[in-house]
Amino acid sequence: MTDASAPSARRFLDAAFGRPVDRPPVWMMRQAGRYLPEYREVRRSVSFVELCRSVDLATEVSLQPFRRFSPDAVIFFSDILVPVEAMGARVEFGDGGPKLPEPVREASAVARLSRFDPADGIPYTGDILSRLRREAGERAAVLGFCGAPWTLACYLIEGGASKSFAAIKEMARREPGTLRRLLDLLSDVAADVLSYQIASGAHAVQIFDTWAGELAEDDYREWALPAVGRAIAGIRRPGGVPVILYVNGCAHLLEAMAESAADVLSIDWRVRLSEARRRLPGKPLQGNLDPGELLGKPEETARRTREMLASLGGRAHIANLGHGVLPGARLDCVEAFFGAVREGVSAPVEPVLRA
Amino acid sequence: MTDASAPSARRFLDAAFGRPVDRPPVWMMRQAGRYLPEYREVRRSVSFVELCRSVDLATEVSLQPFRRFSPDAVIFFSDILVPVEAMGARVEFGDGGPKLPEPVREASAVARLSRFDPADGIPYTGDILSRLRREAGERAAVLGFCGAPWTLACYLIEGGASKSFAAIKEMARREPGTLRRLLDLLSDVAADVLSYQIASGAHAVQIFDTWAGELAEDDYREWALPAVGRAIAGIRRPGGVPVILYVNGCAHLLEAMAESAADVLSIDWRVRLSEARRRLPGKPLQGNLDPGELLGKPEETARRTREMLASLGGRAHIANLGHGVLPGARLDCVEAFFGAVREGVSAPVEPVLRA
Numbered sequence: 001m002t003d004a005s006a007p008s009a010r011r012f013l014d015a016a017f018g019r020p021v022d023r024p025p026v027w028m029m030r031q032a033g034r035y036l037p038e039y040r041e042v043r044r045s046v047s048f049v050e051l052c053r054s055v056d057l058a059t060e061v062s063l064q065p066f067r068r069f070s071p072d073a074v075i076f077f078s079d080i081l082v083p084v085e086a087m088g089a090r091v092e093f094g095d096g097g098p099k100l101p102e103p104v105r106e107a108s109a110v111a112r113l114s115r116f117d118p119a120d121g122i123p124y125t126g127d128i129l130s131r132l133r134r135e136a137g138e139r140a141a142v143l144g145f146c147g148a149p150w151t152l153a154c155y156l157i158e159g160g161a162s163k164s165f166a167a168i169k170e171m172a173r174r175e176p177g178t179l180r181r182l183l184d185l186l187s188d189v190a191a192d193v194l195s196y197q198i199a200s201g202a203h204a205v206q207i208f209d210t211w212a213g214e215l216a217e218d219d220y221r222e223w224a225l226p227a228v229g230r231a232i233a234g235i236r237r238p239g240g241v242p243v244i245l246y247v248n249g250c251a252h253l254l255e256a257m258a259e260s261a262a263d264v265l266s267i268d269w270r271v272r273l274s275e276a277r278r279r280l281p282g283k284p285l286q287g288n289l290d291p292g293e294l295l296g297k298p299e300e301t302a303r304r305t306r307e308m309l310a311s312l313g314g315r316a317h318i319a320n321l322g323h324g325v326l327p328g329a330r331l332d333c334v335e336a337f338f339g340a341v342r343e344g345v346s347a348p349v350e351p352v353l354r355a
Numbered sequence: 356m357t358d359a360s361a362p363s364a365r366r367f368l369d370a371a372f373g374r375p376v377d378r379p380p381v382w383m384m385r386q387a388g389r390y391l392p393e394y395r396e397v398r399r400s401v402s403f404v405e406l407c408r409s410v411d412l413a414t415e416v417s418l419q420p421f422r423r424f425s426p427d428a429v430i431f432f433s434d435i436l437v438p439v440e441a442m443g444a445r446v447e448f449g450d451g452g453p454k455l456p457e458p459v460r461e462a463s464a465v466a467r468l469s470r471f472d473p474a475d476g477i478p479y480t481g482d483i484l485s486r487l488r489r490e491a492g493e494r495a496a497v498l499g500f501c502g503a504p505w506t507l508a509c510y511l512i513e514g515g516a517s518k519s520f521a522a523i524k525e526m527a528r529r530e531p532g533t534l535r536r537l538l539d540l541l542s543d544v545a546a547d548v549l550s551y552q553i554a555s556g557a558h559a560v561q562i563f564d565t566w567a568g569e570l571a572e573d574d575y576r577e578w579a580l581p582a583v584g585r586a587i588a589g590i591r592r593p594g595g596v597p598v599i600l601y602v603n604g605c606a607h608l609l610e611a612m613a614e615s616a617a618d619v620l621s622i623d624w625r626v627r628l629s630e631a632r633r634r635l636p637g638k639p640l641q642g643n644l645d646p647g648e649l650l651g652k653p654e655e656t657a658r659r660t661r662e663m664l665a666s667l668g669g670r671a672h673i674a675n676l677g678h679g680v681l682p683g684a685r686l687d688c689v690e691a692f693f694g695a696v697r698e699g700v701s702a703p704v705e706p707v708l709r710a
Contacts, residue, residue, distance in 0.1 A: 163516070166650060166681050173651025216625050216645055251606040252625045270571050270607045290571055295521060296528025326521050 005342055009203055012072045012141035016204060016242035016264050018284050018316040024309060025072035025141070026341040028334070029246070029266075030324030031065040032077050035294075035334070038064050049093045052078050055127045062132055066140055069338045073141040073204070073318075076128045076197075080147030080208055081155060083193045086121035087113045087185075089156060103159035105167065107178045113156075115188050118196035125193075126200035133201030141204055144197030148209030148245075149186035149227035153179065165214050172223060183227040191234025198237050206244040206266065207231065213249025213268070220253050225260060232261045244286055248323055254279050269322025274311040285312065288322035289337065294329035298336035305340035360697055362425045364558050367496035371559060371597035371619050373639050373671040379664060380427035380496070381696040383689070384601070384621075385679030386420040387432045390649075390689070393419050404448040407433050410482045417487055421495055424693045428496040428559070428673075431483045431552075435502030435563055436510060438548045441476035442468045442540075444511060458514035460522065462533045468511075470543055473551035480548075481555035488556030496559055499552030503564030503600075504541035504586060505579035508534065520569050527578060538582040546589025553592050561599040561621065562586065568604025568623070575608050580615060587616045599641055603678055609634050624677025629666040640667065643677035644692065649684035653691035660695035 004022045012025040033039055039061050043051065051057050058077040066074050081098050085091045092099045104110055119126060132142045147155075157168040157179075171179045194205045212224040232243055245262035247253060251271045258265060258280050265283060267276050269290035276285055293304050309319065319341045325334070359377045367380040388394055394416050398406065406412050413432040421429050436453050440446045447454045459465055474481060487497045502510075512523040512534075526534045549560045567579040587598055600617035602608060606626045613620060613635050620638060622631050624645035631640055648659050664674065674696045680689070 161518070164646070164678075164681055166647065166683050169645070169647030170650040170683065173647070173655060213625070217627065219645070249604055249625075252627075270568070270604075272572065272607075290524070290574070291519070292521065292524030292528070295525040300528060323519075326519055328521050328525065 007066070007070045007072045007140045009072070009136075009138045009141040012318065013203060013240065013242065015316060015318050016244070016284055018282060021314070023344070024312075024314050024317045024319045024341060026319040026338060027071035027073035027075070027143075028065070028321050028325045028337070029075075031069075031071060031075065032061045033325060034327040035325055035329040035331070036064055036068070038068075047093070048079070048095075052082055052093075053124050055124050055131060058124070058128045059131045059135070062128065063135060066136065069334065071140065071338065073143050074132055074136050075143040075145060075206070076125070076132055076202075078125055078128070078145070080145070080152065082122055082125065083118070083146060083189055084152055084156065086116050086118075087189060089113060097161050098155065099160040100155060101159070103167065104156040104182065105171070107175070107181070110178055110182045110185070113182075113185060115185060115192065118193050122193075126196055129197055129200040129202050133203075142202050144194060144200075144202035144205040146190045146193045146197075146205070146207060146231075148207045148212065148224065149183045149190060149231060150215075150224035151209050151211045152186045152190075153182050153227075154211045154214075156182065165211070172219070179223070183223065184230065187227050187230035188234060190228075190231035191236075194231070194243075195234075195236040198235070198241050202241070204242045204244065205235070205237075206246060207262070209245065209247045212247045213253065215253075217252055217256055220256050225256055228262075229260050242284075244318075246286075258283055264318060266318075266320065267322065272311065273308060273317070277312055282316065284316040284318070286318040286320050288320065291321045291323050291326045291329065294321075294325060294333040294337060296330075296333060298330075298332045301333040301336040302340040305337050306344050309341065309344045362421070362427045362495045364427070364491075364493045364496040367427045367673065368558060368595065368597065370671060370673050371599070371639055373637060376669070378699070379667075379669050379672045379674045379696060381674040381693060382426035382428035382430070382498075383420070383676050383680045383692070384430075386424075386426060386430065387416045388680060389682040390680055390684040390686070391419055391423070393423075402448070403434070403450075407437055407448075408479050410479050410486060413479070413483045414486045414490070417483065418490060421491065424689065426495065426693065428498050429487055429491050430498040430500060430561070431480070431487055431557075433480055433483070433500070435500070435507065437477055437480065438473070438501060438544055439507055439511065441471050441473075442544060444468060452516050453510065454515040455510060456514070458522065459511040459537065460526070462530070462536070465533055465537045465540070468537075468540060470540060470547065473548050477548075481551055484552055484555040484557050488558075497557050499549060499555075499557035499560040501545045501548045501552075501560070501562060501586075503562045503567065503579065504538045504545060504582035505570075506564050506566045507541045507545075508537050508582075509566045509569075511537065520566070527574070534578070538578065539585065542582050542585035543589060545586035546591075549586070549598075550589075550591040553590070553596050557596070559597045559599065560590070560592075561601060562617070564600060564602045567602045568608065570608075572607055572611055575611050580611055583617075584615050597639075599673075601641075613638055619673060621673075621675065622677065627666065628663060628672070632667055637671065639671040639673070641673040641675050643675065646676045646678050646681045646684065649676075649680060649688040649692060651685075651688060653685075653687045656688040656691040657695040660692050661699050664696065664699045 246266035597618035601621035
């Protein structure tokens with residue numbers, strides 16, 4: 001029997017496969033980040049991209065939230081555009097979000113991007129994961145991650161964040177073959193990258209399809225879903241390595257997301273977890289407190305966290321936020337979030353069979 | 356009997372109240388805009404804000420899409436921040452979207468904003484509407500509009516567009532009384548502004564709560580819904596003037612939106628109209644083609660438009676986009692959109708009783 005107050009990789013993996021747990025495991029997307037004073041201290045001397053490439057420093061910042069909050073998972077510090085840079089795209093990592101100064105808008109630009117061996121192109125990502133696995137042992141699940149093909153294609157084609165996604169929507173309609181080739185390539189790169197992360201020590205991997213929520217369901221099924229499906233199918237993984245799929249703004253896409261081969265669906269804060277459970281009985285879910293709840297008062301954070309937990313009854317649930325933690329998150333609220341999960345479920349809960 | 360090929364204010368109003376129509380009325384959000392060469396020509400000599408304040412030019416650009424496409428509605432050219440400026444906030448209208456260089460973050464900043472008489476503060480908005488009513492006659496419904504309190508509060512508090520809405524979420528949790536006062540004020544201003552627009556000649560009004568889709572349902576019910584409800588309740592309108600409520604990203608909010616007193620719900624492109632109809636039987640709906648469909652090929656635009664029309668069978672439906680038309684929209688695709696609606700329904704359709 002595990003100690004419910006201590007973190008555990010096993011608890012994380014059990015919940016990811018819908019097996020019984022003493023309490024839901026918990027972590028936060030972007031938990032190694034600017035809201036932590038010790039992270040800001042490291043960033044005083046290195047840029048974001050230098051930090052991604054430094055095995056020592058990236059390992060250190062990945063572990064900072066583990067030391068402070070004892071989450072059940074430690075995600076390695078990196079960025080979804082690190083592999084995109086290794087494909088041959090120019091990426092500028094700045095404080096206003098990454099920019100790609102030469103957007104990919106034509107077949108010739110797609111042809112200049114290439115599949116690569118992550119052990120050669122981004123060996124530091126594997127080294128960080130190996131170090132984390134050694135340091136965290138089985139006390140926390142070590143998580144790898146990558147961007148989903150659709151979301152990476154948005155970055156490449158739009159050249160950065162976008163309000164309207166006009167460029168990729170235009171390409172989908174006027175040059176569908178070019179977009180399809182780009183997505184296929186990104187699927188293969190995602191599969192290679194996640195396979196390398198798993199070989200390096202990741203217990204589980206998360207695929208961030210942050211911007212797929214922009215698509216109506218028909219378009220999601222035409223573009224984003226087959227691409228992420230191809231990525232998942234290409235991952236070389238032993239059976240015990242779950243894949244988590246995150247989409248922001250996914251209220252209209254839950255059933256389609258469930259048709260990917262992802263083991264766990266990570267849900268944004270606008271969907272009620274109880275409704276997601278009703279629509280996808282038994283499917284392991286991750287989420288989904290509004291990151292805004294960490295900007296307020298700790299008692300209220302704890303109350304909302306307990307409500308969230310109660311809505312799934314602790315079954316097949318990995319507690320998390322509905323999106324990445326905000327730079328302005330308050331440490332007392334973050335502590336209240338983790339504390340509420342650790343203390344919120346006092347008795348072991350019933351197992352849920354997977355759908 | 357109306358001629359289905361000709362535009363008609365009556366058709367618009369009938370559809371808005373769920374009465375039988377020969378075909379769904381049609382217009383496009385932001386139809387007077389940069390995708391039109393004649394609009395860009397006008398903008399060569401005047402800034403955006405000068406255009407909003409010029410009765411002659413704003414009337415002219417409002418009518419440009421009517422002359423070209425014969426929509427069933429003409430929306431007056433303005434911006435949702437025009438009334439905010441008249442409240443005493445500094446607004447900079449730029450090409451990257453409006454900015455408010457002095458964000459409202461404290462009670463004292465809220466206290467400096469004031470309710471005003473639109474006939475004094477923004478008389479040109481009424482003049483534009485009166486002119487449009489005279490010029491369009493009953494050939495097209497003349498539409499007024501304003502921003503919803505929540506969305507305007509986002510602008511005021513964030514200082515412009517935001518990815519995370521951290522500032523307003525923090526205020527909601529730490530200074531709820533201040534946010535409540537700001538929303539109350541914005542509700543009263545919205546009611547005053549829409550009342551003035553109606554008195555000046557608007558056949559119908561639309562309230563844009565573009566950013567309320569950011570909120571989980573509980574928070575929508577706590578903040579955005581009561582504020583827009585207070586605005587609607589405060590509108591001085593004869594019974595024949597419908598109110599349309601638009602929310603972007605509203606898949607998770609449909610039932611709550613329907614509890615506002617809005618006559619028509621305007622739905623973004625990610626919700627299937629057939630699902631919205633199922634969840635809100637009989638409620639008049641507006642929307643919801645993906646604006647990205649106007650970036651592709653006209654045959655495909657027409658096909659998607661016909662699919663959209665078929666999903667509601669022409670009942671209690673105002674055909675529109677699911678968001679504003681994009682600057683890169685192609686004229687042949689826009690023509691295909693309007694053409695498909697005009698020709699798509701050949702026989703009169705059955706009336707739908709309102710829920």
